Amino acid sequence: MPGEEAILTLSKIYEQYPKHHVAVDCSIFGYENGELKLLLYPRGFEPSLGKWSLMGGFVQESESVDEAARRVLLDTTGLKDIFLEQAGAFSKPDRDPGARVISMTFVALVRIDIHDKDLVRERGAHWWPITKLPALIFDHQQIVANGLVLLQQKASIDLIGKELLPDMFTLMQLRNLYEAIFQKTFDPGNFRKKVLSIDILERLNLKNTNESKKGAFYYQFKKEDTGIRSERIVKFP
Amino acid sequence: MPGEEAILTLSKIYEQYPKHHVAVDCSIFGYENGELKLLLYPRGFEPSLGKWSLMGGFVQESESVDEAARRVLLDTTGLKDIFLEQAGAFSKPDRDPGARVISMTFVALVRIDIHDKDLVRERGAHWWPITKLPALIFDHQQIVANGLVLLQQKASIDLIGKELLPDMFTLMQLRNLYEAIFQKTFDPGNFRKKVLSIDILERLNLKNTNESKKGAFYYQFKKEDTGIRSERIVKFP
DNA sequence: CCAAAAGTGTTGCTTGTACACCCATGT
């Protein structure tokens, strides 16, 4: 059968090209105590012992890179069905001194309040405020910078928060999240109006009285949220 | 020396993970006769004989994926220093029936008027209008769709044209380019005002009298163009 | 003269932004 033969020939064609280790490295962002944080784990061996590293792993034979990223995330945080998006590839031949590794990078958003803290602690992982990151291995610093820009772009177009905040939150908490992401302040009144004009939040008959004297209504994302809105939330850059 | 030893150990650690063929596939866009076009070459063997394919190649040991994409582009079009941007990774294990290949995709913008037509012809390549693409191999259809969205995003933020138009062009030609990219019409007067307000074009003392009775001034991009502007050209989506 | 594109101007609407202002309440 000519088709089969051709496929065999084709495999031979492929064989002459080199193969590479392909890794996935995830910038895992969370939000806690008014700060945007990044989940890192400490490197336990040389080179770069003592430096911190993004959560990562290698792509296996039978999985796509997205599946690999999901697997890594499940292993490290115990979470499924979380927001995950491809960022970019980092592939300088000498970026990893140990071997030639092509890294596919991802941005993940995790609700710190519901992830599996035992799993994270077991690996010695730690949430670092984005403003005070420690030294990172290899080019992970750049990967994070790149991921943060992607997060800002996304947040400027979509209203994010479902992925990072508790189920119920006040508009001040949402605004503080945006201020943490963009490292700038937003006018409270204007931010409120903009966010509510999109009509994807619903107000609960419940007030948070911890963070203000008057008490602020809790909001939550509407259930029948289509996800297709592409409103512009804030200006970026 | 403990460091060296650790590196050796580390290499062993890497060895247990699989390696993959990594390809680069480029959506090469050009603009000609008022149409946005894509450069494809015909597959000469089974499987998928007769179908068309994006320009691509394999990543070698000593190059990054970006360098690989540049090399492929140089080989196929003879052009250096052209616009090239990472799009995304396509990596389903069975996406290529011949072997497991992870594809890093790129968007390239090429001025059809100055590329090396001999090189292209030699390979049997052909420029296809984006509106009438033929059947493509594997998932290349998706890769193109993905690349086109990236192009639209870029064009909505930056004024592109330097990468696709001749050195001199009329504002009508620029508008037609945008209409080809977004597959919609723009109001001539408003488009003109918006584009000129950004102040990166300069008018030449030369008119094009071929395409209109009255004649339209030629424009060109200013030399001292910083490239850092991030104005919004048109609304997208 | 007429059609077709070049080029400019006007108008109304929508947004963004910077505020002012009152409300509720824990300290």
Add this chain to the structure above:
DNA sequence: ACATGGGTGTACAAGCAACACTTTTGG
């Protein structure tokens, strides 16, 4: 009472979209 955040309203500026109008010239 007063400081703090909650929540609403206003006033101005900027941007956008629709479209009217004049100019030029080849057919």
